[in-house]
Amino acid sequence: MVSIRTVNLTKVFGSVVAVDHVSLEVGHGEFFTLLGPSGCGKTTFLRTIAGLEMADEGRIYFDDQDITDMPAHLRGTGMVFQNYALWPHMSVFDNIAYGLKIRKVPKDEIRRRVRDVLRLVKLEGLEDRSPHQLSGGQQQRVALARALVINPRVLLFDEPLSNLDAKLRIEMRAELRRIQRELGITAIYVTHDQEEAMSISDRIAVMNRGRIMQVGTPREIYKNPKNDFVARFIGQGTFMEGEVVSTNDVLEIRLGSGKIVKAVRSHPEVDLGVGDRALVMIRPEAFTLEPGEGYNEFDVRVYHVSFLGDSQMLQASNEVENFIIEVDPDLEVEVGQRLKVYAPPRHTLAIKI
Amino acid sequence: MGQAAGLPKLLRKIKWEMDAFSWSQLLIVLGSFTAFLIVPLGLIVVRSFYSSSTGFSLYWLQSILTDPFYFPLRLKLVGQFPFITLEGIRGSLYEVVRYQTPTGPETIVILTGWDMGVIPNSLVVATFTTLLSTLLGFTLAFIFAKYKFPGSELLRVVSLIPLLSTPFVGAIGLKKMIVADGVLNVLFHDILHLLPFKIEVTGLPAVIMVQTLLFYPIVMLNAYTALISVDPTLEEQAINMGASGFKLFRTITLPLATPGVEAGALLVFILSLEDLGTPIVFKGTTAEKVLTFQIFNRIFTPAGLISQEATTLAMILLVISGLVFVGVRRYVSLRKYAMLGKGGAWRPRRRRLSPLTTILVYAFILGVLFFATLPHIGVTLLAFAKQWGPTLLPSSFTLDNFRAVLSDEEASRCIMNSLVYSSIATLLMVVLGVSAAYLVSRKKSLPGIEALDLLVTIPIAVPGIAVATGLFLTYLGTPLSPTISGAPLLIAAYTVRKIPFTVRSVYSGLEQTDKALDEVAWTVGASRTRTFFSIVMPMILLNVLAGGMLSFIYSMSEVSTGIVVGDANHRDAPMTWKMYDMLFHGLAGGTFQPAALGFLLMTLQFAFIVGANLLLRKRATALIGI
Numbered sequence: 001m002v003s004i005r006t007v008n009l010t011k012v013f014g015s016v017v018a019v020d021h022v023s024l025e026v027g028h029g030e031f032f033t034l035l036g037p038s039g040c041g042k043t044t045f046l047r048t049i050a051g052l053e054m055a056d057e058g059r060i061y062f063d064d065q066d067i068t069d070m071p072a073h074l075r076g077t078g079m080v081f082q083n084y085a086l087w088p089h090m091s092v093f094d095n096i097a098y099g100l101k102i103r104k105v106p107k108d109e110i111r112r113r114v115r116d117v118l119r120l121v122k123l124e125g126l127e128d129r130s131p132h133q134l135s136g137g138q139q140q141r142v143a144l145a146r147a148l149v150i151n152p153r154v155l156l157f158d159e160p161l162s163n164l165d166a167k168l169r170i171e172m173r174a175e176l177r178r179i180q181r182e183l184g185i186t187a188i189y190v191t192h193d194q195e196e197a198m199s200i201s202d203r204i205a206v207m208n209r210g211r212i213m214q215v216g217t218p219r220e221i222y223k224n225p226k227n228d229f230v231a232r233f234i235g236q237g238t239f240m241e242g243e244v245v246s247t248n249d250v251l252e253i254r255l256g257s258g259k260i261v262k263a264v265r266s267h268p269e270v271d272l273g274v275g276d277r278a279l280v281m282i283r284p285e286a287f288t289l290e291p292g293e294g295y296n297e298f299d300v301r302v303y304h305v306s307f308l309g310d311s312q313m314l315q316a317s318n319e320v321e322n323f324i325i326e327v328d329p330d331l332e333v334e335v336g337q338r339l340k341v342y343a344p345p346r347h348t349l350a351i352k353i
Numbered sequence: 354m355g356q357a358a359g360l361p362k363l364l365r366k367i368k369w370e371m372d373a374f375s376w377s378q379l380l381i382v383l384g385s386f387t388a389f390l391i392v393p394l395g396l397i398v399v400r401s402f403y404s405s406s407t408g409f410s411l412y413w414l415q416s417i418l419t420d421p422f423y424f425p426l427r428l429k430l431v432g433q434f435p436f437i438t439l440e441g442i443r444g445s446l447y448e449v450v451r452y453q454t455p456t457g458p459e460t461i462v463i464l465t466g467w468d469m470g471v472i473p474n475s476l477v478v479a480t481f482t483t484l485l486s487t488l489l490g491f492t493l494a495f496i497f498a499k500y501k502f503p504g505s506e507l508l509r510v511v512s513l514i515p516l517l518s519t520p521f522v523g524a525i526g527l528k529k530m531i532v533a534d535g536v537l538n539v540l541f542h543d544i545l546h547l548l549p550f551k552i553e554v555t556g557l558p559a560v561i562m563v564q565t566l567l568f569y570p571i572v573m574l575n576a577y578t579a580l581i582s583v584d585p586t587l588e589e590q591a592i593n594m595g596a597s598g599f600k601l602f603r604t605i606t607l608p609l610a611t612p613g614v615e616a617g618a619l620l621v622f623i624l625s626l627e628d629l630g631t632p633i634v635f636k637g638t639t640a641e642k643v644l645t646f647q648i649f650n651r652i653f654t655p656a657g658l659i660s661q662e663a664t665t666l667a668m669i670l671l672v673i674s675g676l677v678f679v680g681v682r683r684y685v686s687l688r689k690y691a692m693l694g695k696g697g698a699w700r701p702r703r704r705r706l707s708p709l710t711t712i713l714v715y716a717f718i719l720g721v722l723f724f725a726t727l728p729h730i731g732v733t734l735l736a737f738a739k740q741w742g743p744t745l746l747p748s749s750f751t752l753d754n755f756r757a758v759l760s761d762e763e764a765s766r767c768i769m770n771s772l773v774y775s776s777i778a779t780l781l782m783v784v785l786g787v788s789a790a791y792l793v794s795r796k797k798s799l800p801g802i803e804a805l806d807l808l809v810t811i812p813i814a815v816p817g818i819a820v821a822t823g824l825f826l827t828y829l830g831t832p833l834s835p836t837i838s839g840a841p842l843l844i845a846a847y848t849v850r851k852i853p854f855t856v857r858s859v860y861s862g863l864e865q866t867d868k869a870l871d872e873v874a875w876t877v878g879a880s881r882t883r884t885f886f887s888i889v890m891p892m893i894l895l896n897v898l899a900g901g902m903l904s905f906i907y908s909m910s911e912v913s914t915g916i917v918v919g920d921a922n923h924r925d926a927p928m929t930w931k932m933y934d935m936l937f938h939g940l941a942g943g944t945f946q947p948a949a950l951g952f953l954l955m956t957l958q959f960a961f962i963v964g965a966n967l968l969l970r971k972r973a974t975a976l977i978g979i
């Protein structure tokens with residue numbers, strides 16, 4: 001188990017800066033996720049950590065050891081690829097045992113360790129199958145077992161679940177997390193699925209165009225986005241633009257319509273002063289139908305209702321802005337209906353733009 | 354980024370990509386190619402412009418270009434329209450010979466072709482061969498790609514048969530067909546009375562005929578791949594927009610297929626230019642007056658040295674094929690080749706034909722196939738013939754030719770030599786070819802790696818006789834001298850000349866295996882070397898095998914270097930030299946015994962090519978396309 005640290009890590013492909021001066025720290029045994037849109041450089045970052053790509057600038061440390069120029073096979077990383085990359089000419093057993101054979105582990109021990117890891121990933125009895133005789137989920141587990149069996153210092157996952165169907169994906173991610181916790185291995189996980197990221201991670205780094213936009217726990221990222229990219233990328237919300245008109249205990253922001261809303265800074269580091277342009281965000285669940293002391297009030301007309309079983313989402317508008325509002329699933333709402341909705345200032349977040 | 358950090362970053366990148374194993378792979382490929390291709394070809398150029406007294410000299414080039422034997426063509430101004438004429442063309446297209454036979458007067462039209470001098474002849478032959486092969490190859494490819502009729506798949510495979518023999522062997526077979534009392538005249542004049550006179554094809558026209566019948570499949574393969582790779586929706590769109598028939602062909606189909614056709618055509622041009630086997634078979638006619646034969650004929654000075662005249666001719670041949678290669682370069686690089694191989698993912702749009710057109714199409718295809726299989730039928734019949742006068746078939750058959758060949762001490766030694774040299778060369782080609790293909794496929798981001806791609810594909814365009822000349826220039830008088838042993842230079846020549854077959858096959862195998870499979874092995878702790886042997890090699894084994902087989906069989910049938918080395922050292926001569934020797938210096942048996950050798954070679958070639966294709970199944974579509 002090690003901690004991973006990158007300092008100004010940069011990788012350039014031709015004119016594309018795939019990873020742009022990324023400095024991160026991942027703690028011992030932490031499950032750390034890189035989350036971002038397609039093409040933002042997640043895979044490239046991971047491959048650089050694994051030693052599959054050369055860092056153009058910056059350093060990478062495992063604990064205090066500088067491994068920037070260390071060849072991939074000496075790094076002790078276990079990596080799980082998106083398409084599993086199982087060797088087609090080897091059985092399940094040979095796929096998993098390969099790394100142990102390289103380490104010249106005695107035969108008996110190899111057999112024992114492969115059996116143990118197969119039990120861990122719940123694949124007992126499939127040793128002699130060849131990869132193409134396995135289902136996607138099983139292949140996924142073999143790939144995981146192959147990475148785990150060598151007791152890697154670090155586990156790297158590149159969208160390992162994206163080829164599985166939705167149900168299996170949810171099952172597998174709980175499994176992944178259980179195993180990682182059991183073994184206590186530091187893990188970096190890459191995904192563009194935010195729900196997956198939220199449900200599995202200790203901390204998340206949101207990435208965009210090769211840069212880290214924010215690092216934090218799932219809760220922080222959702223509740224306290226540092227910038228408009230994170231705010232818009234994570235979760236849903238109602239967004240309104242305006243200008244800061246006062247900064248007493250709460251911020252007052254004048255929207256385009258002239259209306260003034262009371263808000264708080266989305267994140268302690270957000271620096272907003274009078275006259276600054278600000279993005280106001282309200283999460284769907286922050287709206288209520290009952291007014292409260294100092295609440296912001298909005299008149300909206302509902303134009304779409306989605307009933308989701310355990311909740312109900314309304315899409316509404318007030319001519320200028322679009323609203324996404326979560327309401328009690330028992331509430332009867334009709335398209336076209338007018339509503340008054342309220343949002344408390346502490347859940348009305350102001351972000352610098 | 355970039356500029357400022359340029360050199361150190363480049364060095365770091367190289368260090369990152371290249372471990373000791375990669376370096377050794379790179380160095381053995383570069384080393385072998387430098388020693389046995391680059392330096393020899395370089396020496397040809399250097400020696401062409403060298404004189405012992407003055408150093409640099411244009412003497413040989415000048416004397417060749419002013420010698421009417423090589424270049425008699427002169428433009429001359431004249432007093433009347435069109436004010437300019439071309440002089441120096443000798444002979445006529447055909448001669449008419451009349452003579453009396455017991456059954457009455459007989460006429461033979463002998464197609465001899467003009468003689469324009471050695472250099473123009475080579476170009477004219479290559480041009481005609483290319484035009485005819487393209488016409489034939491493209492028409493066939495178009496029919497097979499666009500129309501549906503019973504038996505089309507079988508006919509398509511059969512029409513690739515010419516790929517199974519080298520021009521040298523094919524020419525021996527075809528010659529028996531096209532001489533005055535040959536099979537074609539017997540059939541069409543004596544038996545069917547379709548011809549009012551006999552036709553004999555000889556000299557340069559015969560060379561063109563042999564080459565066309567043997568090379569058209571190269572255009573056909575390339576054109577076919579291109580045509581079935583055309584997205585049918587493109588054509589459907591054009592039809593929806595009102596294009597039809599010829600317009601569709603001219604505006605959509607043809608432009609899309611042009612690159613493939615062009616690639617095939619340019620390759621045929623080079624192959625025609627460098628063909629030595631056919632002119633040798635027609636020795637004694639104007640067929641001799643082409644560059645390859647002249648180089649071959651005067652490569653040694655009476656003192657046993659390499660003649661500067663031949664060297665300069667080789668330089669001219671090299672320059673011409675080099676220029677053509679620039680045109681074809683785009684298509685023969687490994688990357689391009691791998692893409693071609695992946696073509697044909699569409700379901701091609703095939704039209705049914707009306708009964709009448711079907712008959713016409715059959716007539717055309719069967720006509721082509723009749724001529725295209727003549728060389729092979731000829732060789733086969735000759736190999737089993739006991740006697741064959743002016744009749745349709747040999748008057749009696751025998752296995753004696755094979756017995757004679759196999760009991761002839763020198764012939765069996767030559768066969769053995771060929772087997773040994775080709776096997777060793779194949780081992781080398783596998784080692785070098787796998788190394789080169791691996792580097793080109795897996796280290797794409799390394800600057801300069803395209804040069805390696807170029808290096809291992811360029812032998813396709815280097816005339817064999819030029820390689821032979823260069824190797825002699827470089828190694829005569831050294832411990833590798835063919836006068837000491839023929840083995841080293843022949844093995845070297847086979848290796849550098851036939852390696853593209855291995856490289857291509859291996860490269861396409863590598864492109865079909867995900868690089869992530871290598872990478873995941875690194876992450877679990879396997880060094881690159883170990884990954885190469887335990888992960889990569891097993892996955893591409895079939896491609897290595899298939900490529901090796903092709904390289905082996907094309908080494909067995911190599912002509913240019915084989916004959917030159919064989920002439921210098923009979924003891925170590927290969928099989929193709931023995932065929933040549935028997936053809937012209939043999940005692941009894943005439944062409945029967947060389948044909949028997951040729952038949953053996955052809956059979957072997959057939960087995961190996963079919964074998965290689967079976968190994969790779971569908972993936973091999975473009976593999977044999979030279």
Ligand SMILES: Nc1ncnc2c1ncn2[C@@H]1O[C@H](COP(=O)(O)OP(=O)(O)OP(=O)(O)O)[C@@H](O)[C@H]1O
Pocket residue numbers: 013014016017018036037038039040041042043044045192
């Ligand atoms: N080998 C390469 N050569 C050139 N450009 C590359 C290469 N690999 C990645 N890129 C570019 O770098 C950028 C980042 O790619 P990367 O694969 O890291 O994105 P990603 O975040 O993993 O995306 P996805 O979610 O689609 O997998 C992209 O613009 C991509 O086109």
Ligand SMILES: [Mg+2]
Pocket residue numbers: 042043044
């Ligand atoms: Mg990715």
